[in-house]
Amino acid sequence: MILKGLCGCYIIPGISHDFNNILACILGYNEINTEIISDIKDDVLKAEIENNTKQIASAGQRAVMLIDKMMIYARQDTQTDIINVRPTSEIIEEVLEMLRPALTSRLKLEFDNNLGLPLISVLSKGSNLPTQIEINAIDLHQIITNLAINARDAMKNQIGFIRISLRHVVMSEVHCIACAAIMNGDFIELAVTDNGTGIDPKHIRRIFDPFFTTKPVGEGTGLGLSTTMGLVHSANGHIMIDSDLTGISKGTSFKLLFPVPVIN
Ligand SMILES: Nc1ncnc2c1ncn2[C@@H]1O[C@H](COP(=O)(O)OP(=O)(O)OP(=O)(O)O)[C@@H](O)[C@H]1O
Ligand SMILES: [Mg+2]
The missing domain is CATH 3.30.565.10 (Histidine kinase-like ATPase, C-terminal domain)
Incomplete structure (x- = not known):
């Protein structure tokens, strides 16, 4: 598998690390936007932006978890694999x-x-x-x-x-x-x-x-x-x-x- 080949030479940990930093920036600014929303007077616009920030936060969290999984794989650490089964x-x-x-x-x-x-x-x-x-x-x-x-x-x-x-x-x-x-x-x-x-x-x-x-x-x-x-x-x-x-x-x-x- 491609991933297996990349693990040994630190490419995955390196990319994951940099990707995590970019994600932290995206999620951080999204958080700031979430706080600013309360100042919006137009209710329709407010609801739409609220939904958009919610989607960004949830997609961002999934990306963070995906990176965690890649890191676990790169470390070949099956003991700590995340089991997250939901309906x-x-x-x-x-x-x-x-x-x-x-x-x-x-x-x-x-x-x-x-x-x-x-x-x-x-x-x-x-x-x-x-x-x-x-x-x-x-x-x-x-x-x-x-x-x-x-x-x-x-x-x-x-x-x-x-x-x-x-x-x-x-x-x-x-x-x-x-x-x-x-x-x-x-x-x-x-x-x-x-x-x-x-x-x-x-x-x-x-x-x-x-x-x-x-x-x-x-x-x-x-x-x-x-x-x-x-x-x-x-x-x-x-x-x-x-x-x-x-x-x-x-x-x-x-x-x-x-x-x-x-x-x-
Ligand atoms: N539902 C579908 N209808 C028609 N062709 C499909 C469908 N799903 C996949 N294919 C064909 O299979 C190919 C490979 O799909 P795959 O998802 O692996 O790559 P991709 O969609 O081309 O690129 P990406 O990496 O962005 O997913 C597609 O380029 C397309 O030709
Ligand atoms: Mg595709």
Whole structure:
């Protein structure tokens, strides 16, 4: 992995250190703005700026935690790894709130939460239905953001939708598109679906390669899906993709399948 190569030569600790300083500056000025807000007389403007500063603070905090994770990885210090599991639907709502300002009014962003609704054959052994994926909250945030931003970019300024959905599914002999593992049984499916351009079949095998991008220079690094794949696999999840270039099913659906947590 790229990260592994960079750890040994102090690049990650160095960048993390400088990045932390920049973040401290951004968050510091944001804090000052938060204090100034009370002087604003226009209530509508005040509410809007209040919301914006809240979003900056929360995105900044996530960046701080991401840097902490990179430092832990660079130190190879698994003992102190941060386990921060939070309700999946809460994290999705947070991502939606963060993404909305980055979308045009032509794009509809939906969350379809069916985790509470069992399929007849799902979880026949257990009476309790788990409603969350066992994954670090920061990782889940990053996964959904990467997939949703890709979905937005695939829309190319057209009218469309991005749908995030959660449900229980039963799989039989399906393959992970990224690692070819075979999946059988009960899973929690987190899907990010769009009605954008679709993925050209000749690209589909390469989209998880680091630095593979079809976006113009300066618009994509090609690291989003390789990072996403790593995070999904480290939570013991796998990935399936449905994608069509034409017709009524035109668009793409990334389906992430996570093991159903055992409830004691
Ligand atoms: N929802 C989607 N619809 C159509 N194509 C997609 C979609 N998601 C990914 N792709 C294709 O996969 C490629 C790789 O995606 P990836 O997220 O790894 O990199 P990127 O989006 O190009 O750049 P970035 O590093 O900014 O994420 C994209 O350039 C695009 O061609
Ligand atoms: Mg991307």
